[in-house]
Amino acid sequence: MLKIDLDIHPPDEWVTKWIQTRWAILNALGYPFAGLKMFKTKRGLHIYAFLEKDVDDKTANMLQFLLGDDHTRVKINQWRIKRGIKRWNKLFHKVLYRKTAKVIECWYCNNKIPVRD
Numbered sequence: 001m002l003k004i005d006l007d008i009h010p011p012d013e014w015v016t017k018w019i020q021t022r023w024a025i026l027n028a029l030g031y032p033f034a035g036l037k038m039f040k041t042k043r044g045l046h047i048y049a050f051l052e053k054d055v056d057d058k059t060a061n062m063l064q065f066l067l068g069d070d071h072t073r074v075k076i077n078q079w080r081i082k083r084g085i086k087r088w089n090k091l092f093h094k095v096l097y098r099k100t101a102k103v104i105e106c107w108y109c110n111n112k113i114p115v116r117d
Contacts, residue, residue, distance in 0.1 A: 002049040002063055003091045005070040009044055022049065022067050031055065031063065046091050057081045057088065064089075072111045 010018065019036070026033045032052040039046045049067065058081060065074045080088035103112045 003089055004047040004064055004067050005073050005091055007044040072106055072109050075108055
């Protein structure tokens with residue numbers, strides 16, 4: 001299962017086109033699309049895309065990137081995969097903040113990322 005985080009509420013007709021183009025991308029790459037579930041969040045959409053065959057973690061993250069997943073999430077997922085974290089592919093339904101958390105700035109997108117002490 002692929003998980004895509006879109007931080008936008010697009011018009012319905014855009015969503016229809018988005019689904020059609022994602023299906024085309026997956027088929028062109030040889031990963032048949034079996035279906036999807038879409039959920040609205042405060043900031044946008046969470047999409048769960050199901051494939052007809054299993055893929056390894058690096059391929060799943062690459063496919064999520066190609067399907068339009070949030071770029072910061074993709075980079076964080078790369079770090080999680082590299083470190084061997086089993087449950088690397090997370091989508092959160094609410095933003096969690098810690099006032100005392102240290103933050104680092106992502107060199108790629110300039111987003112601030114909380115880190116543990």
